[in-house]
Amino acid sequence: MVTQLEITDERKEKAEEEIRDKRKRVDYNTLEYPIEVIVQKYLYGKDEDENEFFIPDYQREMAWDEDRQSKFIESVVLGLPIPYIFVADISESENLARLEIIDGTQRIRTLTRFINNELRLKNLEKLKTLNGFTFEDLPPQRQRRFNRTTIRMIQLTEEADEEVRRDLFERINSGSVELNEMEKRRGSKPGKFLDLIEELSINKKFQDLCSFTKPEIDKRDPQEFVLRFFAFLNNYKNYSGRKVHEFLDDYLERENKSSSLSIDTMKNEFYLMLEFVEKHFPNALHIYRKIKNCYEPTTRIKFESISVGIALALRENPNLVPKSTSFLDSQAFKDCTQSDASSSQNKVNKRIHYVRDQLLGN
Structure with missing residues (x-):
């Protein structure tokens, strides 16, 4: 049987001291980017490892299957709320000013595959007519609306060190069945x-x-x-x-x-x-x-x-x-x-x- 320790004023004071000691200040900004810009920032310079949005080595490879990717694209087209993407400002050099993707790599990769006509939609339940479509099969006006759809991001400032970024990654994913x-x-x-x-x-x-x-x-x-x-x-x-x-x-x-x-x-x-x-x-x-x-x-x-x-x-x-x-x-x-x-x-x-x-x- 576990004995419940008494919550005394002394313990409360120690708890507050521990919180202050362990808490890290994490400054952040909230941004919105059109999908077209997100994909461009992810792809441009990727082969040279100089892309502005980059995937760090502690992140996994593409894990979503095409059913999951298709369902995500369907959500975007329907205008459903999309979870925030988390990035961090990495001050490797003044010239690059890159953003490390902490959480959202599967979403960004899926958007990239779709816009590049590498993903053919399948098993959609709401927009069944779109099954079999690639991006180029959409009417031009729908392509433009898709490209300018914005996705919100939480951007940690350059004050967030690697320990903070990795800790955030772990906490975001600690309850996920996918990891x-x-x-x-x-x-x-x-x-x-x-x-x-x-x-x-x-x-x-x-x-x-x-x-x-x-x-x-x-x-x-x-x-x-x-x-x-x-x-x-x-x-x-x-x-x-x-x-x-x-x-x-x-x-x-x-x-x-x-x-x-x-x-x-x-x-x-x-x-x-x-x-x-x-x-x-x-x-x-x-x-x-x-x-x-x-x-x-x-x-x-x-x-x-x-x-x-x-x-x-x-x-x-x-x-x-x-x-x-x-x-x-x-x-x-x-x-x-x-x-x-x-x-x-x-x-x-x-x-x-x-x-x-x-x-x-x-």
Whole structure:
């Protein structure tokens, strides 16, 4: 039972002091731009990375499918209220005076695709006659009205530093069903360890073995798999059975700040694990499901069990050559790595140790 602490005058004073101490002053302006201008500011200089409206590296790739994009365009045409776009004035140089898009990249990309005739409207429910239309199919007068439709923006001034911008990004998206945990980590927990995760996640051998689909890559599944590998490899004994995403968040944040982080050592262990899988697990059939003529990624539980088990075994015997990998077909292994398997501390330890011990012949 949680004991309710008494709200005393002293606690109220301390609370007010904490608010003053932690609060950051964020100056902002409210602006309105026509859609035509927004798209122009996003596209002009984009190839040279000098566009006035630019997408920072912590933002995700295009995530809306064409149904969602079409519905957004339909909302604009109908004149429905559009959420504010958040941008921040970045004083990289007096000549560029660029605006970083904190929230609104999906909307701006959708507007750009539509105006460039790259989006053909589909599955509209209100304006059904427009299904199949591109921008150029609209009557000229409607094109002009669409182009001059204005969208409001909140522009943070140049006083808002990177920490403020990333914090705003996290808070805007913390309740969104569209951003998964790894996408939010990219926006709110930058650092040298996250940079390493990004680098390893695009390793061709890793992506080939996992057979990630494009939607999975766009959702940053490869990055989460890499994070899980290191978090459980180096810290599984401290996993308490709490929510996995909290465990991963804490590990990522700690390693980002670590002064003893060895990038080369971590890369080496990851690459050795991949080479071991490639050499001793033909076609990776034991790790990755084969359905018809294609491979699909395994569950996260199975991935971390096998990859971490292999890495732990290689720590004990770098020249390990397993006598057999048939244990991966055993009922015992299937039971502890099925998709609904428990993530209690004992279960996590058991399945990781199972792979390690079987490989070492223990």
